[in-house]
Amino acid sequence: MEAAEDSTTDIAVLASVASVALSWYQFFVRGDREMGLFVGLWAPTIIGFASYFNQKRMEQKLASLGPSRIKDSIEQMLSGR
Template identity: 50%
Template sequence: MQSQSKQQTKGAAQRTGRDPIVMASVASVALSWYYFYVKGDRQRGIFVGLWPPTLLAFASYFRQAELQTMLERGGASGVVTRVQEMLEQQQ
């Protein structure tokens, strides 16, 4: 059982790493370092560096809203079933 849990965790981490929002956040950090250190434009580097937390916050909000919608649709009796379905859809 523990091995299956580890595999699921590893799979979720791999899918998250390929998420477009995560990739955009990583690119934004790289771009901010470029502006800040290479170009010497500190103000623009800081501005661009503020994008990743904003992008990740929006992504988190939308995922939570999707989960809440799924839970509301299933009612109290179908909560576990809906969560399992959602996890299977993401795999």
């Protein structure tokens, strides 16, 4: 939970939505199809970078816990405590 709360996912989603909106504007309103396609490709790139950095942050937190605490956490989840 802590990793999700500290993440930048909300900012990445907002930036991706803005990219799609700007893409549609360029493509349909202004008629600039190439620019619309170019800007539309920003959304998956932004989400990809956000995912990468979130995975790295989670990996660092898991490494700092150590193997015994990870094993205990998994056992607690499986036992339903």
